[in-house]
Amino acid sequence: MNEGPDIAQIGALIGDPARANMLTALMGGKALTATELAAAGGITVQTASTHLAKLEAGNLLAQRKQGRHRYFTFADDSVGKFLESIMGFAAGRGHLRHKPGPKEPALRKARICYDHLAGDYGVRMLDSLIARGAIDAIGEGLALTENGENELKRIGIDVHALKSSRRPLCRSCLDWSERRAHLAGSLGKALLSNFLETGWARRTAESRSVIFSPEGERQFLALFPATK
Amino acid sequence: MNEGPDIAQIGALIGDPARANMLTALMGGKALTATELAAAGGITVQTASTHLAKLEAGNLLAQRKQGRHRYFTFADDSVGKFLESIMGFAAGRGHLRHKPGPKEPALRKARICYDHLAGDYGVRMLDSLIARGAIDAIGEGLALTENGENELKRIGIDVHALKSSRRPLCRSCLDWSERRAHLAGSLGKALLSNFLETGWARRTAESRSVIFSPEGERQFLALFPATK
DNA sequence: ACGATGCTTCGGTTAAGATCGAAGTATGAA
DNA sequence: TTCATACTTCGATCTTAACCGAAGCATCGT
Numbered sequence: 001m002n003e004g005p006d007i008a009q010i011g012a013l014i015g016d017p018a019r020a021n022m023l024t025a026l027m028g029g030k031a032l033t034a035t036e037l038a039a040a041g042g043i044t045v046q047t048a049s050t051h052l053a054k055l056e057a058g059n060l061l062a063q064r065k066q067g068r069h070r071y072f073t074f075a076d077d078s079v080g081k082f083l084e085s086i087m088g089f090a091a092g093r094g095h096l097r098h099k100p101g102p103k104e105p106a107l108r109k110a111r112i113c114y115d116h117l118a119g120d121y122g123v124r125m126l127d128s129l130i131a132r133g134a135i136d137a138i139g140e141g142l143a144l145t146e147n148g149e150n151e152l153k154r155i156g157i158d159v160h161a162l163k164s165s166r167r168p169l170c171r172s173c174l175d176w177s178e179r180r181a182h183l184a185g186s187l188g189k190a191l192l193s194n195f196l197e198t199g200w201a202r203r204t205a206e207s208r209s210v211i212f213s214p215e216g217e218r219q220f221l222a223l224f225p226a227t228k
Numbered sequence: 229m230n231e232g233p234d235i236a237q238i239g240a241l242i243g244d245p246a247r248a249n250m251l252t253a254l255m256g257g258k259a260l261t262a263t264e265l266a267a268a269g270g271i272t273v274q275t276a277s278t279h280l281a282k283l284e285a286g287n288l289l290a291q292r293k294q295g296r297h298r299y300f301t302f303a304d305d306s307v308g309k310f311l312e313s314i315m316g317f318a319a320g321r322g323h324l325r326h327k328p329g330p331k332e333p334a335l336r337k338a339r340i341c342y343d344h345l346a347g348d349y350g351v352r353m354l355d356s357l358i359a360r361g362a363i364d365a366i367g368e369g370l371a372l373t374e375n376g377e378n379e380l381k382r383i384g385i386d387v388h389a390l391k392s393s394r395r396p397l398c399r400s401c402l403d404w405s406e407r408r409a410h411l412a413g414s415l416g417k418a419l420l421s422n423f424l425e426t427g428w429a430r431r432t433a434e435s436r437s438v439i440f441s442p443e444g445e446r447q448f449l450a451l452f453p454a455t456k
Numbered sequence: 457a458c459g460a461t462g463c464t465t466c467g468g469t470t471a472a473g474a475t476c477g478a479a480g481t482a483t484g485a486a
Numbered sequence: 487t488t489c490a491t492a493c494t495t496c497g498a499t500c501t502t503a504a505c506c507g508a509a510g511c512a513t514c515g516t
Contacts, residue, residue, distance in 0.1 A: 018504080044507090046505080046507080047504070050504085050505090068513045069513095
C-alpha cells in the first residue's frame with residue numbers, strides 16, 4: 001500500500017452527488033457563478049460555497065472574481081477531458097442516472113463536451129471527416145491531412161492560427177452516449193465555435209445540449225454526410 | 229441537472245481510501261484474494277468483504293471462486309486503463325501521497341501498469357521504438373510499422389497472433405510518474421511478458437514495482453537505447 | 457452613506473457509511 | 487465426522503462530512 005498518486009482524493013471530490021452535478025454543469029463550457037452552481041447541484045449557496053472551496057483546493061476548479069460575482073471554471077482543459085472520460089467509463093458500466101428524463105434524447109443527439117461538439121452529431125462529423133480523408137486515424141490518434149486543411153479553410157477555419165497554439169490540434173474524445181470517438185482538440189473547438197457563430201446551432205441556457213436550426217441542420221448534414 | 233451518466237457513483241467507489249488501496253493493489257495485474265486485499269487496504273476482512281461487494285456491484289471488479297478462495301480481478305481491461313488515467317490526472321494535480329516512502333524510486337523506475345511496463349523504463353522503451361521507426365506516433369495514437377513488426381519478431385514476439393485479437397495492438401498510456409506516454413495494448417503486454425519469461429525482470433510479491441536483473445537491465449538498455 | 461446582492465464563515469444537526477466483533481456459511485483437510 | 491480456513495452477514499458503534507440557518511464580508515448601485 002501507500003503507492004503512487006492518491007486517487008482516493010479525486011475520487012472523493014467527484015463522488016459527492018452535489019459536486020458531481022456542479023462539475024457536470026461546467027461541462028457546458030461556460031463559467032458559472034456560485035449561485036448558478038448551487039442551483040445545478042440542488043443545494044443552498046452556503047453548501048455550494050464549501051463544495052467549491054474543496055474543488056478549488058483540489059485543483060479541479062479555478063475562480064475569477066468579477067465585481068461581486070465569482071465565476072468558476074475548470075482549472076484547465078484536462079479536467080473537462082478527464083470528466084468526459086469518466087462519463088464514458090460510467091456509461092459503459094451501466095452507471096446511468098435512474099430517470100433518463102426528457103432532455104436525454106437532445107443530449108444524445110448533440111451536446112457540448114466542455115468546448116467541442118459531442119453526441120451523435122459529433123461522432124458523425126468525425127466519421128465523415130475520416131471517410132473523406134480530411135483526417136487520418138491511427139489507433140486513437142488523429143492527424144489533419146493536407147487535404148483536410150484545405151477543406152477546413154474553405155469552411156472558414158484558420159487552421160494555421162490553431163497550429164501555433166500549444167494545445168494539440170486534433171484529439172479524439174470518447175463519447176459516453178455513442179461509445180465512439182468524436183473530435184476534440186483546438187480543431188474540435190474551432191468547428192463548434194464556427195457552428196455557433198454562423199447560427200447553424202445554439203447552446204441552450206441550462207443544459208449542455210446543442211440545438212441546430214432547421215437550416216443549420218440541413219447544412220451540417222450535407223457537409224458531413226453519413227458514412228456508408 | 230440530472231444529465232448524462234452518473235459519475236458520482238464511480239467517484240464514490242474510488243473515493244474511499246480503503247477501496248482505492250485495494251484497487252491500486254490490483255493494478256499489479258495479479259488476481260488477489262479477499263484476505264490479501266484486506267491487507268492491502270489496511271482493514272479487516274469483514275470490512276473488505278463489504279467493500280468488495282460494492283466494487284463488484286459497481287462492475288469494477290469480478291470474482292472467480294477457486295476452492296475456498298475468492299480471487300478478485302478487474303471486471304475488464306478498461307478498469308485498469310481507467311485507474312491509470314486517474315493516477316495520471318491525480319499526479320498532475322499534486323495529489324500525491326503524503327509520505328513518498330522508500331518504494332517510490334523503484335516504482336518510478338519500472339512498474340506494472342495492469343499488464344504492461346510503466347515508469348521510466350516503460351517511457352524509454354516507447355521513445356526508443358518511435359525513434360528507430362518501429363512505431364509511428366500520430367497525436368495520441370500509435371501504430372506498428374512493418375519495420376517494427378520485423379524487429380519484434382526477432383525478439384521473439386508473435387505479432388501476427390496479437391493482431392488477431394480483438395484488443396488494440398498499440399495503445400499509449402499516460403504515465404503518472406513520468407507524465408509521458410508508455411506503450412500499452414496487447415503489444416505492451418506481450419513485451420512485458422517477454423521480459424518476465426526470459427528472466428530479464430521479475431515482479432515483486434507485494435508491490436507493483438518490476439525489478440530487473442543486472443544482466444536483464446544491460447540487455448534492456450542496449451535494446452532500447454536512450455533517445456538523444 | 458446606505459441598502460441590496462453575491463458569497464463566505466460559523467455552529468449545530470443529521471444522515472450516511474466505514475469499521476469491527478460476533479455469529480453464520482462454504483470448502484477443504486484430517 | 488470434526489476441525490480449520492476463507493469468506494460473508496448481522497448488529498452496533500462511531501467518525502465523517504453534507505447540510506442549512508444565521509451572521510459576517512465585500513462589492514455594487516444609488
